[in-house]
Amino acid sequence: MKLIRKILFPIAIIYWIVTFFRNWLYDMGLFTSKSYDLPIIAIGNLSAGGTGKTPHTEYLIRLLKEKYKVAVLSRGYKRSTKGFVLANDASTAVELGDESYQIHTKFPDVAVAVCEDRRTGIENLISINNPNVILLDDAFQHRKVKASFYVLLTAYDDLFSEDFILPFGDLRESAMGKKRANVVVVTKCPASLSSQEQEKVKQKLQVEVPVFFTAIHYDTKVLSLHSTLPVSEIISKEKVIVAGIAKPKYFVDYLNSGKDKVMIYPDHHNFSEQEIAVLNDLAQDKILVTTEKDFMRLNGKINSEKLYYLPITSMFLEAELDFQETIFKIIKKGNKN
Missing domain, CATH: 3.40.50 (Rossmann fold)
Structure with a gap:
């Protein structure tokens, strides 16, 4: 596998150039990102997977759903359907994708939708459900939408700062994408990770935003x-x-x-x-x-x-209240209702 990745290194350079140029066009305003009048929180990563997006999305749902009308939107990876689909009692994992279906079954009182085009998905959710806040699952690279807040996840044993772009590494875009994050959450940490070790990780990440640490909590x-x-x-x-x-x-x-x-x-x-x-x-x-x-x-x-x-959930090692307060401030600032 390592040999194959070395052979594919020239393709990774091309992919890096393409993703860099695309992000530059958005950063310069030559490609437009659409904003909305309600708070939208995007949960995503720079890597191709394995950072725990679904447990962290579920954490935010539990945090918010008693105070706000929450909706969740994802693309519905590997689903059989196309376009916008709003989950209902007859929905299946085949129609929604496994992750969206999981969220729908666990939180039946929360609107869960899938759509490849996040703008269309957001606008349909606003029209049909009128939520107070929308959680965008796996949308860090979806730059047609300008979210109110970006939560960037990276796994403790596979930090984006120590990885390389596909197909040589596992990054969807270069680590420069971290600049769009409002907070970074280091996931899948050892539950005993010390404050000193956390500081070492922060130094490796080299970000200017708050960094939080979570561990997997097994039922x-x-x-x-x-x-x-x-x-x-x-x-x-x-x-x-x-x-x-x-x-x-x-x-x-x-x-x-x-x-x-x-x-x-x-x-x-x-x-x-x-x-x-x-x-x-x-x-x-x-x-x-x-x-x-x-x-x-x-x-x-x-x-x-x-x-x-x-079942699993995400557990903050420390500073959980600081994370929650940050989320609530964003919602209060962006929600006119």
């Missing part, structure tokens, strides 16, 4: 449609672990007993009939534990009495 139970099981009980048991996410190592390491059958697939993987048959066969005498995102695609295809998922 104490795995869930199915019918029951729950304590994680402490299932960790030591032989099981099937299934992960179709960008960086499955954390999830697998947390659950793996050393005797488990581990099945790894690409991020947002659409499981074939043959793959489903294999998983059902493996789960005949064991439970199958997967991520929440994968559960959205596997539910209804795997024996429901065997299929469990492990």
Whole structure:
């Protein structure tokens, strides 16, 4: 893999030039970004994935939904539909994409929509739902819209400052894109990360905006449609672990007993009939534990009495109130209602 990336280095240089020129055109005003009269918070990253956008979007939903009418808009990666789609009771993961469907099922009182063109999506949400605030999921590079506030995520063990642009590295654009961020959140940190270590990370990032640190918080139970099981009980048991996410190592390491059958697939993987048959066969005498995102695609295809998922949330290591206060200030400033 490393050899292939070295071979692709000249393509990465071309890609860097293209993305740099595109951003320059927006920065100079030669390409226009549209602003709106309500606060819009964009959550995104510079890398191609694996920074934990969905848990952090869900964190913001929980933070805001009791005080404001919140709507969530994403492009709906790998969905079967096109154009603007507003989630409803009949929606599926195939129609919305797994991440948007996950958010919709967890927060049915929040408007969740998908649209490739974020301007169209925002304008439809305003017309149909009239929200107080819109969360743009995975929209850091979508510069046709000028968000009120940009939350830039970067994983602790894969900082954007130590990466390179695709296809030589994993960045969608160069690290110069950090200039558009209003805050940076370093995700997937060790829960014990000291203040001294945090300062070292800040020095590596070299940003002039506040930097916050979060860790993955795993639930104490795995869930199915019918029951729950304590994680402490299932960790030591032989099981099937299934992960179709960008960086499955954390999830697998947390659950793996050393005797488990581990099945790894690409991020947002659409499981074939043959793959489903294999998983059902493996789960005949064991439970199958997967991520929440994968559960959205596997539910209804795997024996429901065997299929469990492990919920996760994002947990701030410190300064959580400072982050919350920053978000509330942006919303109060941008919301005329």
